[in-house]
Amino acid sequence: MIDLGKEDLAKYPFLAEAGEYIRDRGFNLEEFGHSDFKPVLEKAYNRIQVATTGKIYNSDLHLDNLDSEILSFVISIIMLKSVGISSLTRRFSLAEARRAERYLQQDINRSKDSSRVELAFKILRDVFSIDVNIIHDDFVISVSDYVHRAIHFHEKEWKLVNRRVENGLVYLNSHETVRLIRRELDNYINSKIQSVSIPSVPKAFDEYVSILRSLAKKFTSTFEISTEYPPCIKHAIEVLDKGENLSHSGRFMLATFLLTKGKNIEQIVPLFKNAPDYNEKVTRYQLEHLAGKTGAGKKYSCPSCDKIRSEDLCFEIPECNNIINPLQFGKKRIKNA
Numbered sequence: 001m002i003d004l005g006k007e008d009l010a011k012y013p014f015l016a017e018a019g020e021y022i023r024d025r026g027f028n029l030e031e032f033g034h035s036d037f038k039p040v041l042e043k044a045y046n047r048i049q050v051a052t053t054g055k056i057y058n059s060d061l062h063l064d065n066l067d068s069e070i071l072s073f074v075i076s077i078i079m080l081k082s083v084g085i086s087s088l089t090r091r092f093s094l095a096e097a098r099r100a101e102r103y104l105q106q107d108i109n110r111s112k113d114s115s116r117v118e119l120a121f122k123i124l125r126d127v128f129s130i131d132v133n134i135i136h137d138d139f140v141i142s143v144s145d146y147v148h149r150a151i152h153f154h155e156k157e158w159k160l161v162n163r164r165v166e167n168g169l170v171y172l173n174s175h176e177t178v179r180l181i182r183r184e185l186d187n188y189i190n191s192k193i194q195s196v197s198i199p200s201v202p203k204a205f206d207e208y209v210s211i212l213r214s215l216a217k218k219f220t221s222t223f224e225i226s227t228e229y230p231p232c233i234k235h236a237i238e239v240l241d242k243g244e245n246l247s248h249s250g251r252f253m254l255a256t257f258l259l260t261k262g263k264n265i266e267q268i269v270p271l272f273k274n275a276p277d278y279n280e281k282v283t284r285y286q287l288e289h290l291a292g293k294t295g296a297g298k299k300y301s302c303p304s305c306d307k308i309r310s311e312d313l314c315f316e317i318p319e320c321n322n323i324i325n326p327l328q329f330g331k332k333r334i335k336n337a
């Protein structure tokens with residue numbers, strides 16, 4: 001077990017210890033409906049609302065506010081369960097993952113306070129099974145721990161050949177170290193939310209639940225999935241539609257496929273609306289880049305089936321018929337040898 005203080009629980013409220021702390025203090029669901037808890041309900045609502053904007057909620061870690069910080073996370077979860085819209089929950093879990101990432105980065109950087117560094121490493125080890133050590137000013141992890149996570153990054157700087165590797169260890173800075181676990185942290189928080197069951201919530205929650213339901217509507221995608229798309233592309237669209245996180249490779253595959261199929265940027269942008277980390281400006285820029293409308297004007301091609309397979313994004317069916325690129329689906333048929 002990790003020995004955590006109250007400030008740590010406020011920084012990392014997804015840890016089991018935060019739940020234990022709340023139980024030990026004797027808080028219960030009915031009590032949250034009392035007017036005394038109105039400020040905490042406001043804080044919880046604000047926490048979710050900020051997540052919908054793609055920003056990171058700023059915690060107030062002043063000693064007097066630590067209880068309400070811890071409680072607001074739990075109340076946010078109760079609100080999200082009551083709203084019951086997965087795209088909203090996914091945005092929240094991603095925003096909370098990024099928020100915790102920020103604290104983890106601060107903690108592992110505190111070389112003068114070894115207990116902070118140890119605590120952050122312990123969280124990474126106990127929750128995410130990743131062993132981090134320090135060599136001089138660098139953070140190092142094993143090649144297998146690195147590859148297992150870096151495979152989800154599309155940018156070339158994450159490729160193992162572009163990293164400093166010595167004696168089976170990959171060298172990283174503090175930002176890269178915690179960035180590597182964002183996806184796991186997001187999934188961890190999301191699965192915590194999914195596992196919570198709430199019988200009924202006090203009336204005081206109703207107004208927040210109703211506002212959040214209308215807020216979530218803006219993430220509803222209206223993109224039509226053509227029956228002529230191959231299963232890998234249909235699957236990627238469905239993942240986004242459910243508000244789940246699609247890897248960078250998956251986004252790259254989907255965007256390059258649709259651009260080559262003649263869809264324009266205006267038609268593709270709404271598809272990504274549901275992604276937990278959606279930011280319209282960034283999405284547009286990335287699509288323009290892939291379409292060759294920025295910089296050197298290089299147009300990116302849809303990856304091959306082999307590449308897609310190696311990234312666990314292939315959902316082959318007999319109709320794929322030995323094609324080598326999703327763009328051939330339904331057209332080219334290669335006879336079996």
Ligand code: SF4
Nearest residue numbers: 230232305314315320
């Ligand atoms: S075989 Fe190719 S087209 Fe078919 S699902 Fe896999 S990657 Fe997509």
